[in-house]
Amino acid sequence: MPLLDPIELTRALVSFDTINPPGDEEASARYLAKILAAAGFEVNLQRFGERRFNLVAKVAGVQGAAPLGFTGHLDTVPLGTASWTHHPHAGEVADGRLYGRGSSDMKAGIAAFLVACLPMLDALRASTGLHVILTGGEETGCDGAHALTRADPALLEPLGALIVGEPTSNRAVIGHKGALWLRGIARGVTAHGAMPHEGVNAIYKVAEALRKIQHFEVGASHAAMGAPTLNVGTVQGGLNINSVPDRAEFSIDMRTVPGIQHTCVTDRLRGHLGNIELEPVIDLPPVYSDPEDSWIARVTDLARARGASSSAPRTVQFFTDAAVLGPATGRPPTIILGPGEPEMAHKTDEYCRVDRLLEAVDLYRDVLADWIAR
Secondary structure, three states: OOOOOHHHHHHHHHHOOOEOOOOOOHHHHHHHHHHHHHHOOEEEEEEEEOOEEEEEEEEEOOOOOOOEEEEEEOOEOOOOOOOOOOOOOOOOEEOOEEEOOOHHHHHHHHHHHHHHHHHHHHHHHOOOEEEEEEEOOHHHOOHHHHHHHHOOHHHOOOOOEEEEOOOOOOOOEOEEOEEEEEEEEEEOEOEEOOOHHHOEOHHHHHHHHHHHHOOOOOOOOEOOOEOOEEEEEEEEEOOOOOEEOOEEEEEEEEEEOOOOOHHHHHHHHHHHHOOOEEEEEEEEOOEEOOOOOHHHHHHHHHHHHOOOOOOOOOOEOOOOOHHHHHHHOOOOOEEEOOOOOHHHOOOOOOEEEHHHHHHHHHHHHHHHHHHHOO
16 A cells, blocks of 8 residues: 555544544544555454444464554544634644644554554564554543453453553653542532521531541652642532532542552542542553663663653653553553654644654654564
8 A cells, every 4th residue: 555644644633523522533443444454454443332433453463472552542632612723623734733633642643653554564464463552532531442441352462562652742651640530429418598507518518528638648659750649620519509508529630650559549538538428430540661671671762862752761640541451451561652742732723743743653663673673
């Protein structure tokens, strides 16, 4: 098949409206499925909801060798309320930037990797093979990745290593914090607002819980990731001004580091808050690869050789599908590496630098060639 152009492929992916919610990866997934099937991949499309799709594409290698894996997500966040200078789905290129929702997070990463790998498929067949795992629903808690783990077990096989194409400005990142989101619920007894003594005010219970939560210690710091964090993001309660509310709730966003067990920290928080119910919303473990692992070290060196990485191991705060796919594929060494600008993710007039996109193609080819030559 003719070689793909990374700029045009990124523009094509940006043109698909995959905003989540509501989420609609179908057209994008089918478009990429045709490209990958024509290149010789074995392609599987998995539906996990109305117009919600994952795509798993495989090139088999020599028997018994664990393949290299790549993952990226097709969905994007909403546009926000501010006006865009550049149409969010036009893929306009101006002043060295490719604009559009998802350009950095993370359609440029998907495009760059596919352009890099397609000419190398014969060499990968003679080596370990390659698995490309493209998901939907990552932005709302790795919904597509979770669906894959519940699907046919043959779709996800043990991997020798995993590349996550999230935006890192082509810097090698060896891990990210976990995400534990909880809903706290307080229950009371309703009564007339003129006779509050006849009720139990659930908002007062939440207020007391919020005072306590400010003094809760999530856990110890990690040498590379730093301290875990906790934030209360929303508070809701009451239906009308002249009634005692019998229900109120708040949401908690904890970002955790290796060494913190989510079940343990939830139990500790439950005891700390007293009569507050805690319900899980998102539960994603941290991801961290040993910087001394031989493959991790080589990829870090390859990125550094192109001037895109510092010497110190890097981690990021945002979560990725590796939190779900890593355990499902044998916990391979995992690196986060992509051309997008992390500071542009989720922003108005999101863009990816064209020079970073082109550089990523070369960097991914370096990584693939190193993998094949092992």
